[in-house]
Amino acid sequence: MNRKIKVSTPLLIFSIAFSGCGKQAVKTTPEVEKKTTITFIHMNDIHSHLSGSKTKLYFNGKKTYVTIGELNRAIAKIKELQKTSSNPVTLNAGDMIVGTLYYVLFRGNATADLLNLVNWDAATIGNHEFDDGDKGLKHFLDRINFPIVSANIIPKKGSILEYYWTPYRIIERNGEKIGIIGIGYAQKTKMSSNPGNDIEFLDEIETAKKYVKELSDLGVNKIVILSHFGMENDLKLAKEVPGVDVIIDGDSHSLLGNYTAYGIKSQFNKYPQIVKGADGQKVCVTSAWQYGYAVGKLKVDFDSKGNVIECNGVTTILLGDEFKRKVNGKKVKLKGSEKAEIEEIIANSNGKLEIVKPDPEAEKILNSYSEKVETLKRQVIGFAAEFLGHNRIPGDKKDGVSVLSKHGSEIAPIVAKAFYEKIKNADVAIQNAGGVRTAIDDGPITIGEVYKLLPFSNTLYVLKMKGSEIKQVLEDAISNFMDKGGSTGSFPYAYGIRYDVDLSKPCGKRISNLEIMDRKTKIWHPIDPNRYYIVVTNSYIAHGKDGYKTFGKVLKERGGIDTYFGYAETFIDYIKKLSAKGKELKKLPRDEMPVQNFTK
Structure with missing residues (x-):
């Protein structure tokens, strides 16, 4: 039996009024449906990309060289969204470590120290979290200060990772319970990473069904899958697992939204993807690209029974404030009216692009690691x-x-x-x-x-x-x-x-x-x-x-x-x-x- 009951017509309140001639008139007014708004702030697939990347974007068709990303900017953006959003829930969909020199040199410490500046409600385990085996993951988890959820990746009794995470978390916003279930990519983690033999992997969809039911039995009617299973897999999961409301995706590095005007290709031109779930209700599925380039903001309105009324939002790509174009074969820094034109385009992008000043505390931490890089290269x-x-x-x-x-x-x-x-x-x-x-x-x-x-x-x-x-x-x-x-x-x-x-x-x-x-x-x-x-x-x-x-x-x-x-x-x-x-x-x-x- 599904946990949710779809109400297709509003309830009516009947009132009886008496006229001076003794006739009765019946008035009806619709009951105001209780609505709860939750804002999901999310990232995924950071892969220890702590510094920004040089890339090119197009503004009014003109190729322009910019700095994109930098975890310092992402941290600043998340903190701003946490202050300004309705009932914020902040989530990380895994693959936080491995992928750059910062990991090679600092084994996850630099990434952990920066991520610890964010009040994450939960993060899940990506396949690359196991690249240096159980010990490498334990080292990272010992360094972080936020909770990990993963329901289908299970340390066996006696594993050094036993008790390091739970299948799910229940949090509250404005008196409403929200369940967050972690799901990892079982086969990919086993085949392309290095988990120990003491780690058990369960089927993603069957595990999700199990814990959605468990949460529903506990009276939780707003359920999020925090997934490192890939967008295509998560769209399938959304259709097959009754009771899911939101899926925050990782693994496939998916950008959602139309960014063609800026020369960026997306996997899907709409943020989020809205799927009809197994119980006939809406499921909102989204992701926030990769490498700290962007932060996602998903606003979801729920009715009193926990059904999604509507969801919308944007992936904001984070930019530095310097722009260059080639003049006679050399990159020249833009100033004056040319720079102002770009800033206006960014300001009018409906949140798709934003110039973000790095978080000062994060910048200080990153600089402390960056200063060691040249020495450690030797x-x-x-x-x-x-x-x-x-x-x-x-x-x-x-x-x-x-x-x-x-x-x-x-x-x-x-x-x-x-x-x-x-x-x-x-x-x-x-x-x-x-x-x-x-x-x-x-x-x-x-x-x-x-x-x-x-x-x-x-x-x-x-x-x-x-x-x-x-x-x-x-x-x-x-x-x-x-x-x-x-x-x-x-x-x-x-x-x-x-x-x-x-x-x-x-x-x-x-x-x-x-x-x-x-x-x-x-x-x-x-x-x-x-x-x-x-x-x-x-x-x-x-x-x-x-x-x-x-x-x-x-x-x-x-x-x-x-x-x-x-x-x-x-x-x-x-x-x-x-x-x-x-x-x-x-x-x-x-x-x-x-x-x-x-x-x-």
């Missing part, structure tokens, strides 16, 4: 047993020293191997030459050196592809510079596959003898053109950039998974694991080199 994380050269194309001396004419880059395939080791079910890892920038000298390897080697904000993408499509990806990469005037940075390196390259052949015929290594047996076999394989690559070429058009086609048609593992951070982890085993970084064995033979 931290040694491992050793290279020998010089590892880098050519884009075999023999091009891209690093100024190495010829490497037969097999090409020595370091790029090792970067690909780090991807392969990170994604436990990957059959193949592919990395473009241009995404690797330098050679590695023999001797100690520092964090700073890795960020020079891999300087971009790429993440690891996982795609499911036929063997024939993998071959075509390699052909695309070579055709990009051979036939289309593209950069030689598109030359493909890899791990788990090997091939011969002959640049004298016509387009589509340059890759031959393509073999793939069985992950378990390490035995090489000819690639099966009709079999599907799991491919991990970087986010740049996964979207078809640098000439990798087949990657882009597969991603568009069949989708892929952005793991949100940084490619530089993945390589750092790989080196650290080698070092922990007493091993040094060295060239791949001859039979594991991707380019077995090269003909110019």
Whole structure:
């Protein structure tokens, strides 16, 4: 039996009035329905992006360079919304840590210290919270001062994480009870992160049903799912779990609302998404993008039975107050009327964009960590047993020293191997030459050196592809510079596959003898053109950039998974694991080199 009863017509109050002639007149007036307004302030997928990012937006069609995000600004915005909103409830949908140098260097401490400045009502666990195992998560949870909810990720008795979170919380606003249930992405957390064997994972939808009923039995009729399950999954959950009112989403990094005028693509052009739930009532589903770029504000009106009457709101993208445009090829800071024009556009964006001054206390904390970054970049994380050269194309001396004419880059395939080791079910890892920038000298390897080697904000993408499509990806990469005037940075390196390259052949015929290594047996076999394989690559070429058009086609048609593992951070982890085993970084064995033979 559903906990809510939908009332389709208003109740009427009947009153009897007597006229002077003794006749009765019946008057009816509608009963005023009790309405409760709750404002949900929310963030998700911060991934330790504490500093702002440089990006470009469009104002009146003109490309403009701005700073977007910065957790200091998000904290300032949240505090302002908490003061000005009706019955605010502040929620964080997970993946708070992992993803930038701030995590690599400070293991979540910097992120925790900043998040502790916000009075969160609840946060849930993202899959990346387990990237450094149970101990890494415990370290972060010991540092924070706000409650965690997760109903389907359960530490077993005796786990070091036992009692660190609860399935749900019940809070009150204006005398009304609100239940907040945490839901994590079970399969993704098990497959792409590192939870211990002492962590049990339950089905997301069945668990949600269980705890919605439990809350309903306790008399709670306003129920929120605080989810790290992904937008598409949460839209399904909204349709299948009766009694849910609001879902605050994480994992898919979804931006909701129409931002096309500013050059930003959204997953959905409406904020929030409103779904007809399993009990016939409205369910409001929303998310607030990623990396501290934005803060969401969802205003929900409930009737006396806890049904959603209506919901609306906005994701506010946070901006700095400096704007630049290119003049004669150089970025020039805008002043006067040009800057004023942009500020007016932002002020009239209906809350979609806002210039936000950083929170002073948060700024002080971040500065204290930022000052340590340069010192910590010199931290040694491992050793290279020998010089590892880098050519884009075999023999091009891209690093100024190495010829490497037969097999090409020595370091790029090792970067690909780090991807392969990170994604436990990957059959193949592919990395473009241009995404690797330098050679590695023999001797100690520092964090700073890795960020020079891999300087971009790429993440690891996982795609499911036929063997024939993998071959075509390699052909695309070579055709990009051979036939289309593209950069030689598109030359493909890899791990788990090997091939011969002959640049004298016509387009589509340059890759031959393509073999793939069985992950378990390490035995090489000819690639099966009709079999599907799991491919991990970087986010740049996964979207078809640098000439990798087949990657882009597969991603568009069949989708892929952005793991949100940084490619530089993945390589750092790989080196650290080698070092922990007493091993040094060295060239791949001859039979594991991707380019077995090269003909110019």
